[in-house]
Amino acid sequence: MKLYEELLETLSSSEEPISGSELAERFGVSRNAVWKSINKMKEEGYLIKSSKSGYVLSRENPHPVSEDLKKALGTDEVILLECVDSTNNIAKELAIRGAKEGTAVFALEQTSGKGRLGRTFVSNRGGIYFSVILRPQVNADSSVFITVAAAAAVSKTLREVFNKPFPIKWVNDIFCGDKKVCGILTEGSFNAETMMFDFAVLGIGINLADQSDNLPEDVKLTAGSLCSEKTVPASLYTKIASGVYKKFFEYYADLSSERKFMNYYIENSYLDNKDVMYIKDGRLHSAKALRINSDAGLVLEEDGKITVLKAGEVSVKRV
Numbered sequence: 607m608k609l610y611e612e613l614l615e616t617l618s619s620s621e622e623p624i625s626g627s628e629l630a631e632r633f634g635v636s637r638n639a640v641w642k643s644i645n646k647m648k649e650e651g652y653l654i655k656s657s658k659s660g661y662v663l664s665r666e667n668p669h670p671v672s673e674d675l676k677k678a679l680g681t682d683e684v685i686l687l688e689c690v691d692s693t694n695n696i697a698k699e700l701a702i703r704g705a706k707e708g709t710a711v712f713a714l715e716q717t718s719g720k721g722r723l724g725r726t727f728v729s730n731r732g733g734i735y736f737s738v739i740l741r742p743q744v745n746a747d748s749s750v751f752i753t754v755a756a757a758a759a760v761s762k763t764l765r766e767v768f769n770k771p772f773p774i775k776w777v778n779d780i781f782c783g784d785k786k787v788c789g790i791l792t793e794g795s796f797n798a799e800t801m802m803f804d805f806a807v808l809g810i811g812i813n814l815a816d817q818s819d820n821l822p823e824d825v826k827l828t829a830g831s832l833c834s835e836k837t838v839p840a841s842l843y844t845k846i847a848s849g850v851y852k853k854f855f856e857y858y859a860d861l862s863s864e865r866k867f868m869n870y871y872i873e874n875s876y877l878d879n880k881d882v883m884y885i886k887d888g889r890l891h892s893a894k895a896l897r898i899n900s901d902a903g904l905v906l907e908e909d910g911k912i913t914v915l916k917a918g919e920v921s922v923k924r925v
């Protein structure tokens with residue numbers, strides 16, 4: 607067994623802190639070697655508290671481990687960070703520097719998580735926040751299907767893990783009951799010469815553990831979480847993240863052909879038959895949402911007429 611694994615096993619089975627010198631003596635290595643292994647564990651996502659009495663591995667906040675994530679995602683291009691402003695920002699920087707399609711950036715926490723339409727996405731510890739670099743070979747008109755494929759991938763993965771439906775609120779919010787549990791933000795760098803994307807960044811935020819104690823009041827009203835516990839095993843994190851990643855790439859491969867994922871997206875629409883409101887041209891509209899069409903447009907009945915919204919956002923009228 608490598609020193610790293612021996613230390614991890616020792617710390618995992620001890621409730622009490624163990625000092626660096628004791629660990630060094632126990633395994634016949636230098637304190638510097640212990641220190642290096644501890645740092646590697648921290649980089650891997652383990653939460654290790656160090657005090658005068660030594661090191662202790664926190665159990666209260668299990669972390670995904672980047673090696674586990676890499677294995678589950680089936681790629682080495684995975685970066686797992688503790689705390690960033692926004693994983694979309696990091697992924698964009700990497701994409702500009704030439705990072706490969708499929709590179710995924712995860713963070714345990716975001717200080718400036720970005721939502722759609724310039725909103726903030728509250729990203730406390732306990733959620734799954736990640737961004738994936740894409741180099742789509744599709745024109746701007748087809749780009750909406752990236753987000754749609756991602757929404758279908760999240761909903762389908764969650765259905766498989768939790769064995770219940772997770773409706774999709776057009777365009778890309780995933781609901782559990784009447785609460786939003788996932789948001790998706792796709793940002794792209796469009797090349798006007800080629801009329802194609804240089805790259806796109808697909809950002810997905812999933813509320814896994816219950817964070818209700820730390821949410822602003824307005825967010826509390828609309829946001830829910832997948833689990834009612836405040837801490838969730840790292841294995842569940844990895845299962846959901848890798849499930850979404852793999853399913854998304856399965857759908858992404860079908861983006862320019864049959865788009866079979868559209869059937870799932872259409873069948874799992876949250877808005878069907880709901881009364882909705884939306885703002886267009888500075889005016890508040892009221893309508894009934896009928897269905898999603900095969901172009902991912904929202905079909906509405908408004909003032910006795912059928913209209914289709916191609917982009918934007920609607921809110922459900924509360925009764």
Ligand code: BTN
Nearest residue numbers: 692719720721722789790809811
């Ligand atoms: C929304 O609901 O409006 C979209 C939220 C998207 C949040 C994700 S979390 C990972 C990635 N990084 C960000 O800053 N935003 C996206």
